[in-house]
Amino acid sequence: MTKVLLANIDAPGQRKIEKYRERGGYRALEKALQMEQSAVIEEVKTSGLRGRGGAGFPTGMKWSFVPRNTGKPTFLLCNADESEPGTFKDRLLLERDPHLLIEGMAIAAYALDCHLSYIYMRGEFGFLTETVESALEEAYKAGLLGPSVMGRDYALDMHLHLGQGAYICGEETSLIESLEGNRGYPRIKPPFPAVSGFLASPTVVNNVETLAALPWIITNGGSAYAAMGTEKSKGTKLFSVSGHINKPGTYEVELGYPLMDFINNESGGMRSGHKLKAVIPGGSSVPVLTASECEGVLLDYESLLKAGSMLGSGGMIVLDETTRMPETLSVIADFYAHESCGQCTPCREGTGWAAKILRNLITGKGKKSDIDLLLKIADMMEGKTICPLADADVMPIRSFVTKFRSEFESLCST
Numbered sequence: 001m002t003k004v005l006l007a008n009i010d011a012p013g014q015r016k017i018e019k020y021r022e023r024g025g026y027r028a029l030e031k032a033l034q035m036e037q038s039a040v041i042e043e044v045k046t047s048g049l050r051g052r053g054g055a056g057f058p059t060g061m062k063w064s065f066v067p068r069n070t071g072k073p074t075f076l077l078c079n080a081d082e083s084e085p086g087t088f089k090d091r092l093l094l095e096r097d098p099h100l101l102i103e104g105m106a107i108a109a110y111a112l113d114c115h116l117s118y119i120y121m122r123g124e125f126g127f128l129t130e131t132v133e134s135a136l137e138e139a140y141k142a143g144l145l146g147p148s149v150m151g152r153d154y155a156l157d158m159h160l161h162l163g164q165g166a167y168i169c170g171e172e173t174s175l176i177e178s179l180e181g182n183r184g185y186p187r188i189k190p191p192f193p194a195v196s197g198f199l200a201s202p203t204v205v206n207n208v209e210t211l212a213a214l215p216w217i218i219t220n221g222g223s224a225y226a227a228m229g230t231e232k233s234k235g236t237k238l239f240s241v242s243g244h245i246n247k248p249g250t251y252e253v254e255l256g257y258p259l260m261d262f263i264n265n266e267s268g269g270m271r272s273g274h275k276l277k278a279v280i281p282g283g284s285s286v287p288v289l290t291a292s293e294c295e296g297v298l299l300d301y302e303s304l305l306k307a308g309s310m311l312g313s314g315g316m317i318v319l320d321e322t323t324r325m326p327e328t329l330s331v332i333a334d335f336y337a338h339e340s341c342g343q344c345t346p347c348r349e350g351t352g353w354a355a356k357i358l359r360n361l362i363t364g365k366g367k368k369s370d371i372d373l374l375l376k377i378a379d380m381m382e383g384k385t386i387c388p389l390a391d392a393d394v395m396p397i398r399s400f401v402t403k404f405r406s407e408f409e410s411l412c413s414t
Protein backbone atom coordinates (compact mmCIF):
# COMPACT_ATOMS: atom_id res chain seq x y z
CA MET A 1 0.00 0.00 0.00
CA THR A 2 1.40 3.45 -0.94
CA LYS A 3 2.72 5.46 1.98
CA VAL A 4 2.22 9.19 1.56
CA LEU A 5 3.02 10.17 5.13
CA LEU A 6 4.98 7.36 6.74
CA ALA A 7 7.21 6.32 3.81
CA ASN A 8 10.39 7.28 5.68
CA ILE A 9 9.14 7.32 9.26
CA ASP A 10 11.54 4.57 10.36
CA ALA A 11 14.43 5.61 8.12
CA PRO A 12 17.59 6.37 10.12
CA GLY A 13 18.38 10.05 10.65
CA GLN A 14 15.17 11.22 8.96
CA ARG A 15 14.92 14.19 11.32
CA LYS A 16 18.11 15.67 9.87
CA ILE A 17 17.89 17.77 6.75
CA GLU A 18 20.73 15.94 4.91
CA LYS A 19 18.96 12.59 5.22
CA TYR A 20 15.58 14.12 4.41
CA ARG A 21 17.05 15.69 1.24
CA GLU A 22 18.94 12.51 0.29
CA ARG A 23 15.55 10.77 0.21
CA GLY A 24 14.07 13.37 -2.11
CA GLY A 25 13.03 15.94 0.47
CA TYR A 26 12.35 19.55 -0.59
CA ARG A 27 12.13 18.62 -4.29
CA ALA A 28 8.36 19.07 -4.09
CA LEU A 29 8.87 22.59 -2.75
CA GLU A 30 11.27 23.30 -5.60
CA LYS A 31 8.64 22.09 -8.06
CA ALA A 32 5.87 24.10 -6.39
CA LEU A 33 7.95 27.29 -6.54
CA GLN A 34 8.19 26.87 -10.32
CA MET A 35 4.41 26.67 -10.59
CA GLU A 36 1.89 29.51 -10.47
CA GLN A 37 0.42 29.83 -6.96
CA SER A 38 -3.06 29.19 -8.42
CA ALA A 39 -1.76 26.00 -10.09
CA VAL A 40 -0.62 24.66 -6.70
CA ILE A 41 -4.09 25.29 -5.31
CA GLU A 42 -5.65 23.56 -8.34
CA GLU A 43 -3.39 20.52 -7.81
CA VAL A 44 -4.55 20.27 -4.18
CA LYS A 45 -8.17 20.61 -5.30
CA THR A 46 -7.63 17.82 -7.83
CA SER A 47 -6.17 15.60 -5.11
CA GLY A 48 -9.43 15.76 -3.16
CA LEU A 49 -7.41 16.11 0.07
CA ARG A 50 -9.68 16.80 3.04
CA GLY A 51 -8.55 18.32 6.32
CA ARG A 52 -7.25 15.68 8.72
CA GLY A 53 -7.88 17.70 11.91
CA GLY A 54 -11.36 16.24 12.33
CA ALA A 55 -13.88 18.09 10.20
CA GLY A 56 -12.71 16.72 6.82
CA PHE A 57 -13.21 20.00 4.98
CA PRO A 58 -11.67 20.01 1.44
CA THR A 59 -8.26 21.67 1.72
CA GLY A 60 -8.06 23.22 -1.76
CA MET A 61 -11.53 24.71 -1.33
CA LYS A 62 -10.58 26.21 2.04
CA TRP A 63 -7.54 27.82 0.45
CA SER A 64 -9.61 29.27 -2.39
CA PHE A 65 -11.77 31.15 0.16
CA VAL A 66 -8.77 33.29 1.12
CA PRO A 67 -9.32 36.72 -0.40
CA ARG A 68 -6.42 38.17 -2.41
CA ASN A 69 -5.17 41.75 -2.53
CA THR A 70 -6.85 42.83 0.70
CA GLY A 71 -3.82 44.89 1.66
CA LYS A 72 -3.47 42.63 4.71
CA PRO A 73 -1.00 39.77 5.12
CA THR A 74 -2.20 36.18 4.84
CA PHE A 75 -1.16 33.79 7.61
CA LEU A 76 -0.76 30.02 7.66
CA LEU A 77 -1.13 28.31 11.02
CA CYS A 78 -0.34 24.65 11.50
CA ASN A 79 -2.59 23.07 14.09
CA ALA A 80 -0.31 20.77 16.10
CA ASP A 81 -2.44 20.92 19.23
CA GLU A 82 -3.45 17.26 18.96
CA SER A 83 -5.36 16.95 22.22
CA GLU A 84 -8.30 14.74 21.25
CA PRO A 85 -8.18 11.68 23.51
CA GLY A 86 -6.97 8.65 21.57
CA THR A 87 -5.21 10.73 18.93
CA PHE A 88 -1.43 10.64 18.56
CA LYS A 89 -0.78 10.62 14.82
CA ASP A 90 0.55 14.18 14.38
CA ARG A 91 3.02 13.57 17.16
CA LEU A 92 4.68 10.83 15.10
CA LEU A 93 5.24 13.19 12.17
CA LEU A 94 6.52 16.00 14.40
CA GLU A 95 8.84 13.64 16.23
CA ARG A 96 10.24 11.59 13.37
CA ASP A 97 9.78 13.58 10.15
CA PRO A 98 9.59 17.30 11.00
CA HIS A 99 10.94 18.39 7.59
CA LEU A 100 7.96 16.72 5.90
CA LEU A 101 5.73 19.13 7.79
CA ILE A 102 7.99 22.13 7.14
CA GLU A 103 8.09 21.34 3.42
CA GLY A 104 4.30 20.89 3.33
CA MET A 105 3.84 24.19 5.13
CA ALA A 106 6.20 25.98 2.75
CA ILE A 107 4.21 24.63 -0.22
CA ALA A 108 0.92 25.75 1.35
CA ALA A 109 2.35 29.14 2.31
CA TYR A 110 3.62 29.74 -1.22
CA ALA A 111 0.24 28.79 -2.72
CA LEU A 112 -1.50 31.19 -0.35
CA ASP A 113 1.02 34.01 -0.85
CA CYS A 114 1.73 33.88 2.85
CA HIS A 115 5.03 35.12 4.26
CA LEU A 116 4.62 34.37 7.95
CA SER A 117 3.52 31.04 9.38
CA TYR A 118 3.36 29.39 12.78
CA ILE A 119 3.30 25.86 14.09
CA TYR A 120 1.02 25.90 17.16
CA MET A 121 2.05 22.85 19.17
CA ARG A 122 0.37 21.64 22.34
CA GLY A 123 2.23 22.43 25.55
CA GLU A 124 2.53 18.76 26.46
CA PHE A 125 4.67 18.29 23.33
CA GLY A 126 7.29 20.52 24.94
CA PHE A 127 9.72 17.61 24.71
CA LEU A 128 9.52 17.96 20.90
CA THR A 129 10.53 21.63 20.94
CA GLU A 130 14.17 20.90 20.24
CA THR A 131 13.34 18.51 17.38
CA VAL A 132 11.07 21.01 15.64
CA GLU A 133 13.22 24.07 16.40
CA SER A 134 16.38 22.41 15.09
CA ALA A 135 14.56 21.33 11.90
CA LEU A 136 13.42 24.94 11.43
CA GLU A 137 16.97 26.16 12.01
CA GLU A 138 18.31 23.68 9.44
CA ALA A 139 15.72 24.85 6.92
CA TYR A 140 16.71 28.49 7.48
CA LYS A 141 20.41 27.66 7.13
CA ALA A 142 19.74 25.77 3.88
CA GLY A 143 17.83 28.78 2.47
CA LEU A 144 14.54 26.87 2.44
CA LEU A 145 13.04 29.46 4.76
CA GLY A 146 13.92 33.12 5.10
CA PRO A 147 14.08 36.14 2.80
CA SER A 148 14.62 34.19 -0.42
CA VAL A 149 13.25 30.64 -0.38
CA MET A 150 15.44 28.46 -2.63
CA GLY A 151 16.96 31.62 -4.12
CA ARG A 152 13.62 32.86 -5.39
CA ASP A 153 11.81 36.12 -4.97
CA TYR A 154 9.67 34.64 -2.22
CA ALA A 155 10.15 35.20 1.52
CA LEU A 156 8.78 32.91 4.21
CA ASP A 157 9.25 32.91 7.96
CA MET A 158 8.11 29.99 10.10
CA HIS A 159 8.04 29.84 13.88
CA LEU A 160 7.12 27.35 16.55
CA HIS A 161 4.67 28.43 19.27
CA LEU A 162 3.97 26.25 22.28
CA GLY A 163 0.46 26.17 23.75
CA GLN A 164 -0.22 25.88 27.46
CA GLY A 165 -2.12 22.62 27.57
CA ALA A 166 -5.75 23.49 26.85
CA TYR A 167 -7.72 21.10 24.62
CA ILE A 168 -9.92 23.94 23.44
CA CYS A 169 -6.91 25.65 21.83
CA GLY A 170 -7.09 22.97 19.12
CA GLU A 171 -10.31 24.59 17.91
CA GLU A 172 -9.07 26.93 15.20
CA THR A 173 -10.46 30.26 16.44
CA SER A 174 -9.38 29.50 19.98
CA LEU A 175 -5.93 28.65 18.65
CA ILE A 176 -5.85 32.05 16.94
CA GLU A 177 -6.88 33.85 20.15
CA SER A 178 -4.19 31.96 22.05
CA LEU A 179 -1.53 32.80 19.44
CA GLU A 180 -2.52 36.45 19.73
CA GLY A 181 -1.72 36.22 23.43
CA ASN A 182 -5.33 36.10 24.64
CA ARG A 183 -7.23 33.53 26.64
CA GLY A 184 -8.16 30.62 24.34
CA TYR A 185 -11.85 31.40 23.88
CA PRO A 186 -13.40 30.22 20.60
CA ARG A 187 -14.83 32.99 18.42
CA ILE A 188 -18.28 33.10 16.89
CA LYS A 189 -18.14 32.18 13.19
CA PRO A 190 -18.61 33.85 10.72
CA PRO A 191 -16.30 35.53 10.05
CA PHE A 192 -14.28 32.43 9.25
CA PRO A 193 -10.50 32.59 9.71
CA ALA A 194 -9.96 32.44 5.93
CA VAL A 195 -11.42 35.95 5.80
CA SER A 196 -10.61 37.31 9.26
CA GLY A 197 -8.42 35.21 11.49
CA PHE A 198 -5.03 35.88 13.10
CA LEU A 199 -4.69 39.65 13.74
CA ALA A 200 -7.98 40.11 11.82
CA SER A 201 -6.22 39.04 8.60
CA PRO A 202 -6.92 36.17 6.20
CA THR A 203 -5.69 32.98 7.88
CA VAL A 204 -5.57 29.33 6.95
CA VAL A 205 -5.46 26.83 9.79
CA ASN A 206 -4.49 23.31 8.72
CA ASN A 207 -3.71 20.16 10.63
CA VAL A 208 -0.19 18.63 10.67
CA GLU A 209 -1.26 15.55 8.70
CA THR A 210 -3.06 17.65 6.06
CA LEU A 211 0.05 19.75 5.47
CA ALA A 212 2.39 16.75 5.51
CA ALA A 213 0.48 15.21 2.57
CA LEU A 214 1.34 18.14 0.28
CA PRO A 215 4.91 17.17 -0.77
CA TRP A 216 3.61 13.83 -2.09
CA ILE A 217 0.72 15.52 -3.89
CA ILE A 218 2.99 18.04 -5.60
CA THR A 219 5.56 15.38 -6.52
CA ASN A 220 3.12 12.80 -7.84
CA GLY A 221 0.22 15.01 -8.91
CA GLY A 222 -3.24 15.52 -7.48
CA SER A 223 -4.72 12.82 -9.72
CA ALA A 224 -2.36 10.16 -8.35
CA TYR A 225 -3.50 11.05 -4.81
CA ALA A 226 -7.15 11.04 -5.90
CA ALA A 227 -6.69 7.58 -7.39
CA MET A 228 -6.31 6.24 -3.83
CA GLY A 229 -9.19 5.88 -1.42
CA THR A 230 -12.88 6.06 -2.29
CA GLU A 231 -14.96 8.33 -4.51
CA LYS A 232 -15.40 11.01 -1.83
CA SER A 233 -12.65 10.13 0.64
CA LYS A 234 -9.44 10.35 -1.34
CA GLY A 235 -5.90 9.41 -0.44
CA THR A 236 -4.47 7.85 2.68
CA LYS A 237 -5.13 8.53 6.36
CA LEU A 238 -3.24 8.00 9.59
CA PHE A 239 -5.06 6.13 12.33
CA SER A 240 -3.62 6.08 15.81
CA VAL A 241 -5.01 3.01 17.52
CA SER A 242 -5.03 2.28 21.23
CA GLY A 243 -6.95 0.13 23.68
CA HIS A 244 -7.30 -3.60 23.90
CA ILE A 245 -5.32 -4.61 20.82
CA ASN A 246 -1.93 -6.25 20.48
CA LYS A 247 -0.15 -3.55 18.49
CA PRO A 248 -1.14 -0.03 19.52
CA GLY A 249 0.44 2.57 17.26
CA THR A 250 -0.05 4.80 14.25
CA TYR A 251 -0.71 3.22 10.86
CA GLU A 252 -1.33 4.65 7.41
CA VAL A 253 -3.97 3.07 5.21
CA GLU A 254 -5.91 4.11 2.15
CA LEU A 255 -9.27 5.59 3.00
CA GLY A 256 -11.93 2.94 2.50
CA TYR A 257 -9.86 0.25 4.27
CA PRO A 258 -12.08 -2.23 6.18
CA LEU A 259 -12.27 -1.41 9.90
CA MET A 260 -12.17 -5.07 10.99
CA ASP A 261 -9.08 -5.73 8.83
CA PHE A 262 -7.45 -2.73 10.48
CA ILE A 263 -8.14 -4.21 13.91
CA ASN A 264 -7.12 -7.76 13.00
CA ASN A 265 -4.12 -6.96 10.79
CA GLU A 266 -2.52 -3.55 11.42
CA SER A 267 -3.47 -3.53 15.13
CA GLY A 268 -2.45 -7.17 15.65
CA GLY A 269 -5.91 -8.35 16.72
CA MET A 270 -7.59 -8.30 20.13
CA ARG A 271 -5.35 -8.78 23.16
CA SER A 272 -5.47 -12.09 25.08
CA GLY A 273 -7.94 -13.52 22.57
CA HIS A 274 -10.74 -11.40 24.04
CA LYS A 275 -13.84 -10.52 22.06
CA LEU A 276 -14.39 -7.08 20.58
CA LYS A 277 -17.07 -5.09 22.40
CA ALA A 278 -16.95 -1.60 20.88
CA VAL A 279 -14.86 0.83 18.85
CA ILE A 280 -14.56 4.59 19.05
CA PRO A 281 -13.23 5.16 15.54
CA GLY A 282 -12.24 8.82 15.41
CA GLY A 283 -11.26 10.22 18.79
CA SER A 284 -13.31 10.39 21.98
CA SER A 285 -15.78 12.92 20.58
CA VAL A 286 -17.37 10.62 18.00
CA PRO A 287 -20.17 8.10 18.63
CA VAL A 288 -19.11 4.63 19.75
CA LEU A 289 -19.86 1.64 17.50
CA THR A 290 -20.84 -1.75 18.89
CA ALA A 291 -18.92 -4.83 17.69
CA SER A 292 -21.76 -5.83 15.37
CA GLU A 293 -21.97 -2.31 13.94
CA CYS A 294 -18.27 -2.54 13.03
CA GLU A 295 -18.83 -5.45 10.64
CA GLY A 296 -18.46 -4.34 7.04
CA VAL A 297 -17.64 -0.74 7.94
CA LEU A 298 -14.95 0.98 5.91
CA LEU A 299 -12.57 3.58 7.24
CA ASP A 300 -13.70 6.61 5.27
CA TYR A 301 -15.81 9.69 5.99
CA GLU A 302 -19.01 8.45 4.33
CA SER A 303 -18.94 4.84 5.50
CA LEU A 304 -18.41 5.79 9.14
CA LEU A 305 -21.15 8.41 8.95
CA LYS A 306 -23.51 5.80 7.48
CA ALA A 307 -22.63 3.46 10.36
CA GLY A 308 -23.63 6.19 12.82
CA SER A 309 -20.19 7.50 13.78
CA MET A 310 -17.50 9.70 12.27
CA LEU A 311 -13.91 9.51 11.03
CA GLY A 312 -12.95 12.52 13.18
CA SER A 313 -9.23 12.73 13.88
CA GLY A 314 -8.59 9.03 13.26
CA GLY A 315 -7.86 8.37 16.93
CA MET A 316 -9.26 4.86 17.23
CA ILE A 317 -9.96 3.33 20.65
CA VAL A 318 -10.71 -0.41 20.64
CA LEU A 319 -12.60 -1.84 23.62
CA ASP A 320 -12.90 -5.52 24.48
CA GLU A 321 -15.52 -7.50 26.40
CA THR A 322 -13.93 -6.66 29.77
CA THR A 323 -14.71 -2.95 29.35
CA ARG A 324 -17.20 -1.36 31.72
CA MET A 325 -18.88 1.13 29.42
CA PRO A 326 -20.26 3.47 32.14
CA GLU A 327 -16.75 3.86 33.56
CA THR A 328 -15.28 4.53 30.15
CA LEU A 329 -17.94 7.17 29.50
CA SER A 330 -17.31 8.71 32.90
CA VAL A 331 -13.61 9.20 32.03
CA ILE A 332 -14.57 10.82 28.72
CA ALA A 333 -17.18 13.07 30.37
CA ASP A 334 -14.67 14.20 33.03
CA PHE A 335 -12.35 15.25 30.24
CA TYR A 336 -14.94 17.46 28.50
CA ALA A 337 -16.10 18.98 31.79
CA HIS A 338 -12.48 19.85 32.58
CA GLU A 339 -11.78 21.27 29.13
CA SER A 340 -14.94 23.36 28.58
CA CYS A 341 -13.77 26.97 28.30
CA GLY A 342 -16.93 28.10 30.12
CA GLN A 343 -18.14 30.76 27.68
CA CYS A 344 -21.49 29.08 26.88
CA THR A 345 -23.93 28.11 29.63
CA PRO A 346 -25.12 24.82 28.03
CA CYS A 347 -21.54 23.59 27.71
CA ARG A 348 -20.16 24.93 30.99
CA GLU A 349 -23.08 23.59 33.03
CA GLY A 350 -24.00 20.58 30.87
CA THR A 351 -20.54 19.01 30.72
CA GLY A 352 -20.19 19.46 34.49
CA TRP A 353 -23.60 17.95 35.29
CA ALA A 354 -23.10 15.02 32.95
CA ALA A 355 -19.74 14.25 34.56
CA LYS A 356 -21.27 14.42 38.08
CA ILE A 357 -24.21 12.18 37.16
CA LEU A 358 -21.88 9.61 35.64
CA ARG A 359 -19.63 9.67 38.68
CA ASN A 360 -22.67 9.03 40.87
CA LEU A 361 -23.77 6.17 38.63
CA ILE A 362 -20.43 4.38 38.63
CA THR A 363 -20.04 4.74 42.39
CA GLY A 364 -23.46 3.21 43.02
CA LYS A 365 -25.11 6.48 44.07
CA GLY A 366 -27.20 6.94 40.93
CA LYS A 367 -30.88 6.33 40.13
CA LYS A 368 -32.43 4.86 36.98
CA SER A 369 -34.00 8.27 36.24
CA ASP A 370 -30.45 9.72 36.01
CA ILE A 371 -29.95 7.82 32.77
CA ASP A 372 -32.75 9.73 31.03
CA LEU A 373 -31.55 12.90 32.69
CA LEU A 374 -28.18 12.39 31.02
CA LEU A 375 -29.88 12.11 27.64
CA LYS A 376 -31.96 15.23 28.38
CA ILE A 377 -28.84 17.19 29.27
CA ALA A 378 -27.25 16.00 26.02
CA ASP A 379 -30.29 17.29 24.07
CA MET A 380 -30.01 20.64 25.79
CA MET A 381 -26.32 21.00 24.92
CA GLU A 382 -26.33 19.92 21.29
CA GLY A 383 -26.02 22.63 18.66
CA LYS A 384 -26.54 25.45 21.17
CA THR A 385 -22.99 26.63 21.72
CA ILE A 386 -20.26 28.75 20.15
CA CYS A 387 -18.00 25.82 19.25
CA PRO A 388 -18.52 22.07 18.87
CA LEU A 389 -16.92 21.07 22.20
CA ALA A 390 -20.37 20.62 23.74
CA ASP A 391 -21.37 18.36 20.84
CA ALA A 392 -18.13 16.44 21.36
CA ASP A 393 -19.48 15.50 24.80
CA VAL A 394 -22.99 14.79 23.52
CA MET A 395 -21.91 12.19 20.94
CA PRO A 396 -20.26 9.75 23.37
CA ILE A 397 -22.95 10.31 26.05
CA ARG A 398 -25.83 9.60 23.71
CA SER A 399 -24.23 6.65 21.94
CA PHE A 400 -22.87 4.94 25.08
CA VAL A 401 -26.13 5.33 26.98
CA THR A 402 -28.43 4.21 24.18
CA LYS A 403 -26.27 1.32 22.95
CA PHE A 404 -25.25 -0.02 26.38
CA ARG A 405 -28.24 1.10 28.49
CA SER A 406 -28.56 -2.14 30.42
CA GLU A 407 -25.03 -1.68 31.82
CA PHE A 408 -25.99 1.74 33.15
CA GLU A 409 -29.24 0.38 34.60
CA SER A 410 -27.46 -2.46 36.34
CA LEU A 411 -25.57 0.15 38.42
CA CYS A 412 -28.81 1.53 39.92
CA SER A 413 -30.88 -0.08 42.66
CA THR A 414 -33.76 2.42 42.37
Ligand SMILES: Cc1cc2nc3c(=O)[nH]c(=O)nc-3n(C[C@H](O)[C@H](O)[C@H](O)COP(=O)(O)O)c2cc1C
Binds near residue numbers: 171
Ligand atom coordinates in the same frame (compact mmCIF):
# COMPACT_ATOMS: atom_id res chain seq x y z
C1 LIG B 1 -12.80 21.29 20.56
C2 LIG B 1 -12.03 21.15 19.30
C3 LIG B 1 -10.71 20.69 19.34
C4 LIG B 1 -9.99 20.57 18.15
N1 LIG B 1 -8.70 20.10 18.23
C5 LIG B 1 -7.97 19.99 17.09
C6 LIG B 1 -6.62 19.55 17.14
O1 LIG B 1 -6.08 19.24 18.22
N2 LIG B 1 -5.94 19.47 15.98
C7 LIG B 1 -6.50 19.82 14.77
O2 LIG B 1 -5.84 19.77 13.74
N3 LIG B 1 -7.78 20.23 14.69
C8 LIG B 1 -8.51 20.34 15.82
N4 LIG B 1 -9.80 20.80 15.74
C9 LIG B 1 -10.32 21.19 14.41
C10 LIG B 1 -9.88 22.63 14.06
O3 LIG B 1 -10.85 23.54 14.57
C11 LIG B 1 -9.79 22.84 12.54
O4 LIG B 1 -10.96 22.37 11.94
C12 LIG B 1 -8.61 22.15 11.89
O5 LIG B 1 -7.39 22.50 12.51
C13 LIG B 1 -8.53 22.54 10.43
O6 LIG B 1 -7.48 21.87 9.80
P1 LIG B 1 -7.77 20.83 8.63
O7 LIG B 1 -8.70 21.51 7.64
O8 LIG B 1 -6.44 20.56 8.03
O9 LIG B 1 -8.41 19.65 9.26
C14 LIG B 1 -10.57 20.92 16.90
C15 LIG B 1 -11.90 21.35 16.87
C16 LIG B 1 -12.62 21.46 18.05
C17 LIG B 1 -14.03 21.93 17.98
Ligand code: SF4
Binds near residue numbers: 168387
Ligand atom coordinates in the same frame (compact mmCIF):
# COMPACT_ATOMS: atom_id res chain seq x y z
S1 SF4 C 1 -19.00 25.14 23.53
FE1 SF4 C 1 -17.86 24.96 25.44
S2 SF4 C 1 -15.73 25.06 24.86
FE2 SF4 C 1 -16.91 25.82 23.10
S3 SF4 C 1 -17.01 28.04 23.39
FE3 SF4 C 1 -18.81 27.19 24.40
S4 SF4 C 1 -18.18 26.86 26.55
FE4 SF4 C 1 -16.33 27.13 25.33
